[in-house]
Amino acid sequence: MIKKQRDILQNCRHLIFETYNRDWLEFVTQSRLGNTPWVGFDYIEGGVADDRVVNIIRLYMSGVISAGEALNRLQYYKPANQICLLNQELTNLYLNFVESDTIDNL
Template identity: 45%
Template sequence: MIVFHGSTEIIRQPLANAGRRNLDFGTGFYVTDLRDQAVFWANRPVNNNRPHWLNVYELDMDGILNSGYHYLRFSSYDFEWLEFVVANRRGEERWQTYDLIEGGIANDRVFNTIELYAAGLTPREDALEKLRYEKPNNQLCLLRQELIDRYLHFIAAEEVTSSVAVKGKEKK
């Protein structure tokens, strides 16, 4: 499976423990199979005045699934996804028992719902009703360095601006 990571750096050898804490699926290396989502991430306003890179990888999902790694997949924005994301953002580290987690990203469209629910200002039923109409983007969080080293292979990096990629440019 081809996956992408939007960044201000070319990342040939990703690290599982280099990410921020208390994210949706824990501290790991995040990729997506949605190219536009990674390009958007690389071009976030916080990255202005820096290069924007789309890192492209091959992820051997068959190898991962056949090797006994603990894989958790959320197919929708449902109660289990909501509780898992909120718990991790609170620092509960439910992600610790998994090696790879896949599911929707808590992007701008769903962030407010999550924050209101986490603060106890929106009942669970209301939060789930709002999330029900959202089509999830997709993110995969690789949580173990061993998994990254064995099953995620760097292919290329493309410099990107907005939704247009400039192929073949790579810093040495």
């Protein structure tokens, strides 16, 4: 972890999922059910529930497989990481626009 990231985390309410684990699975499941497990956090980081793993999540949510089986299947995937900034002050302080490029229509 870089120094700037450590500084950010010391000054905010954060949640970090290092792997696809039970807490991550429940967080994603609750989010997909329309609940708001992110409320109360400024910064959340963890694996994306992308096309590679969404079928496993669907099987778990529908009761076809258990949490244990879902996690067993997820162990074969390396998370594609994402960061969610939920606090505008954090965004203003640490996120800076660097540049943009124009892409011509083909």
